[in-house]
Amino acid sequence: MITIDKLCYTSRLRYENAAEKFAFAVITLIICVMSRSMVIAGIVLAVTGILTVWKGGIPLFRYLHFLSVPLAFLFLSTLAILVNVKQKPLDLFAIKIGNWYLTGSTYGAFYALQLILTALAAVSCLYFLSLNTPMPDILMVLDKLHCPKLLIELMLLIYRFIFVLLDTAYHISTAQDCRLGNCNYKTSLKSFAAMCSTLMVRAVKRSNALYNSMETRCYDGTIRVLNENQPPKKHVIFLITLFELFLLILFIWRKFFA
Template sequence: MLLIDQFAYTNGLRHVKAGYKFLFTLLMLVLAIGLDNIFVNLSIFVLIIILELTCAKFKLRNVISFIKVPLIFILLGTIFLVIGFSKENHFSYSIKIFGGYFGVIEGQEMLFLRVFMRSLAATSSVIFLSVTTPMVDIIKVFKAMHLPNVFIELFMLIYRFIFIIIEEAQTNINSLEIKFGFINTKTSFKSIKIFIENMVLGILKRNEEMINALNIKLYNGEFPVR
């Protein structure tokens, strides 16, 4: 059983109807993406953290572990909106390197903050649903909405694979931290190389295990639920 499933079956909101949690998550997503306001998105993120700590009864270290890996991916995906490299110094803050300038692109700071906070709020909302609601209950909600089976199938497989990646990344990061893999710059670069190698091999192995599990259960493209 994935760690995410263990949380989903043992949290304080386990017995709240999945439909209510789904509607709450949908509302948070609409507010985060529709309003696209930094303060609204910050409020959504803080609200999700408070709910996970007080209502779902998760420990602080668990809440941090939920968001730590997605936060890294969000940061890596948005940081290049605000930093760049050019032969001309058109940056707000910059350093000269290799005959050019590397720094913060002028006027892009607010765009970075908006995209970062929107992504953080939306991601934390989806994580809230995932860690408080078992997958079988989410599928029941989709079935009740009469969504096509192909959508449910794709959602299920993508969902599982995303959390396989997150769990694999968390395991590798913890392993490297225990071994002081990020104690200095030189060691950090070596650790990043090891991290990438382990991630590729680990994901391939976990993906094969998931396929084998589906084959054993005679998976035929549909997830039946009662």
């Protein structure tokens, strides 16, 4: 199993109402992205982290490892905002290269930090949802929101085939290692190309077999999945509403009155 999926099924928040978790994650994400505020981003990052680690039981270092993956991409993507090539130096730093300066401004650094915190807080909202809610429960919520059934079924089938292809790729890679298929760089490239082509063929065969098995079981265009879900709790809905109102009021105050 994928690590995120495994942690999701062992989370202490797994059996909480999926609609509550979905609403909390999505509404918080929208407010965070709309505000572009470092204060709101910091609050969201702290709250989602505490809920995921403390309430959900996800190991802290594993959670920080997950956050470090998008953080590396964010640092690289914000370098274009922070670092500029100009003929005149800016106020934060300046490195002279011939007649030009590799330079940056205080405003650029502030804006880059703002983008990093906002994006990281948004990712933490998605991590809260994905680390505590199984995929079938998320699809159930999307179905209740009247998301197109074709899209939901495609998501379910793609989700299923991720594990099928990973398992197939693992066995092929193990067989190649046993036959010295990765003994050097050139051989590794050939082995990787052979594995990709084999995966493509087997994916087509598996998809045909899956469709035939669904047809023999009276498939009528809808995939029905049993869901283990708890009814919504009034105090949880109250706390979610209170938190979202707090973020919304803070956003309006900083936008128009600060």
